[in-house]
Amino acid sequence: MNIKRRYLVIIVVVAIALGAIGSYVGLSMFANGTSLGNEGMSKSDRDLLSQLSDQKENMEENIGKMSKVADAFSIIKENYVEDVEESQLIEGAIQGMLSSLEDPYSVYMDQETMEQFNEQIESSFEGIGAEVSMKEDNVTIVAPPIKDSPAEKAGLKPNDQVLSVDGESIDGLDLYEAVNKIRGEKGSKVVLEINRPGVEETLEIEITRDSIPLETVYVETKEQNGKLIGIIELTSFSENTANDFKKELTDLEEQGIDGLVIDVRGNPGGLLQSIEKILKEFIPEDTPYLQIEDPSGKKTRYFSDLKTGKTYPVVTLINEGSASASEILAAALNEGLDYDIVGETSFGKGTVQQTVSMGDGSTIKITRFKWLTPEGNSIHEVGVKPTIEQKMPDYYYTNPIQIEDALALDESDSKIENVQIMLEGLGYKPGRTDGYFNKSTQEAVENFQRDKEIEVTGVIDTKTAEVLQTAIIEKVRDGEDDLQLEKAIETLTD
Structure with a gap:
């Protein structure tokens, strides 16, 4: 025509x-x-x-x-x-x-992609549990993987760039073509080639896809110095997060907590309404909890109708994976109520998106507003800085071990440094962590191999690397040596 x-x-x-x-x-x-x-x-x-x-x-x-x-x-x-x-x-x-x-946050979603998107928000979905977007023409993981997801278990991190899927380059594909290759049925496997900033060589990471439940609120209590501390971990801000948070908070208050830790480490954000409901539980009516700046530059302050705040102190836990709504929470509680923030500088996403339906099932998601802290500060591409800085142990920051030739005595390599940090984190004694494979490192490898009942060779071969990496991931996921949480509790109980 x-x-x-x-x-x-x-x-x-x-x-x-x-x-x-x-x-x-x-x-x-x-x-x-x-x-x-x-x-x-x-x-x-x-x-x-x-x-x-x-x-x-x-x-x-x-x-x-x-x-x-x-x-x-x-x-x-x-x-x-x-x-x-x-x-x-x-x-x-x-x-x-x-x-x-x-x-990277303004995108077009066709009808099929929008159906998948709604499935992800409303219930659960099958895949690897990582959020990706286009950054500088690269398919990039833009937030920490969902808690207990295959992506988290495999060690994927924010800013990882996906170069290929199952050996096929995704260069030239748009975002959702790439996503469709990464997603898949529960139980199926996918191999991602990853370019990780700061790592010399690309990584090949095999992931077994699974169902991704969207549970977002996890609760526990700890006693220290005669005080009961409630801990609420929020992994994202979905449709039910605020209601679940309020229910769990009420239960903790009935137990008589003396302080509260809100843990949003690795939380990529989510629904703005959800975080607003949560903040309205803490910030009284005379203090703004958020400002929104529209395209014309007009700023609007938002207030709750809460008459009085909490009688106990609150600490927010953040790290480099805390983004968007997580940053709103931390900044609001700090500037509005002078509550401490413990951890590391957050991701730095200070924009708000809206979705507009195109009438045929497709949708444009476009950046529409900027959000500002109660005092009017922008954190976009800067992040929220903690009032109490606290890093995690070095082994929390190690990378997957990718080797072709075994690593052995008297060699020097950045991969060896990575291995030494892992060994030290697991309680073995490599003697040094500078990348030189000395006698002490060899003995540490032998002890590790012996404990894990694999062949004792004193060298890091493929099998040893795989077992070592699994041991580190399990220790991180178990929350051992959580120095940031320890510091948050110490702040509330001193």
């Missing part, structure tokens, strides 16, 4: 504008890559709807600016060597516009 340029532009623009307006009930706000549920149309939502209507009225003016797009559409459609579907070109144009923003 030969479509004249002017009418083509009208068709495209009208389809986008009317699709967005007609299905606005699907619009939602979120503080990271996770969609929010709707609780009625907020003032910001109404403002956006009004702007969409204005855009429709000014459509004739915009048509002239779109002529280049129409020219490209016609040239490709009429001249390309093979048949091209019009829908393919239109969707490609939308993806290209969003890619040009160079914002």
Whole structure:
């Protein structure tokens, strides 16, 4: 079908504008890559709807600016060597516009991808349990893997770049083509080639896919110095997180806690409404818990209706994997109530996204707002700094061991340094951690091999590396030597 340029532009623009307006009930706000549920149309939502209507009225003016797009559409459609579907070109144009923003959080999701996205938010899904986005044209893990997910167990980390899936390069694929290759049925395996910043060689990591339950609230108590400390770990902020948090907090208060630790380490964020509900449990009505800056630069402060705050102190735990809503929590409790933050500087995501339905099941997720701390500070690409800095033991930061040739006595290599740190973390005595394989390191390897009932050779071969790495991951996941939690509890009990 030969479509004249002017009418083509009208068709495209009208389809986008009317699709967005007609299905606005699907619009939602979120503080990271996770969609929010709707609780009625907020003032910001109404403002956006009004702007969409204005855009429709000014459509004739915009048509002239779109002529280049129409020219490209016609040239490709009429001249390309093979048949091209019009829908393919239109969707490609939308993806290209969003890619040009160079914002990993603004993306286009087609109908199939949106169905998968909703499945992930609403219940559980099958895959590896890691959130990825496009950063500098690379498929990148942008947040810590979900707690107890295959990705976490395999040792994937934020900023890992995925180069290939099962030996096939994903260079040139868009984000969701790559995601579809990574995802898969429970029990199936996938091998990811990973480029990790600070690691010289690429890593090959095999992961067994599984069902990913979206439980987000974990609770325990500890007694120290005669005081009962409640600990609530939040792994993300999903639809039910705030209600689950309130229920568990009430139970802890009935037990008579003397202090509370809120642990959002490795929490990538989630629903803005969820974190707002949680903050309204702590911050009284006379103190803002958040500011939102709209595209015009207008800032709006948000308050709770809470009359009085808690009678016990609170400490927030953060690390480099705490992002978005997690950072809102830490900053709000610190600036609003002067509660301490323990850990390491957080990820630094200070933007808020909205989803706009295109009317055909597809959706644009676009950065719409900036969130600011109660005092009006932006943490975007900076992060929230702890008031009490505390690192974890060195073995928490080690990388998977990838070797072709065994590592042995009198060799020197960064991989050996990695092994030495692991051995030391497991209680063996390598003698040094500078990458030189000395006699003490050999003895430590032999002792480890003997304890794990594998062949005692004193060298790090593939089998020894695999067992060593598994032992470290298990120790990290068990929370041994959690210096940050210990410091948080010490802060509350001293």
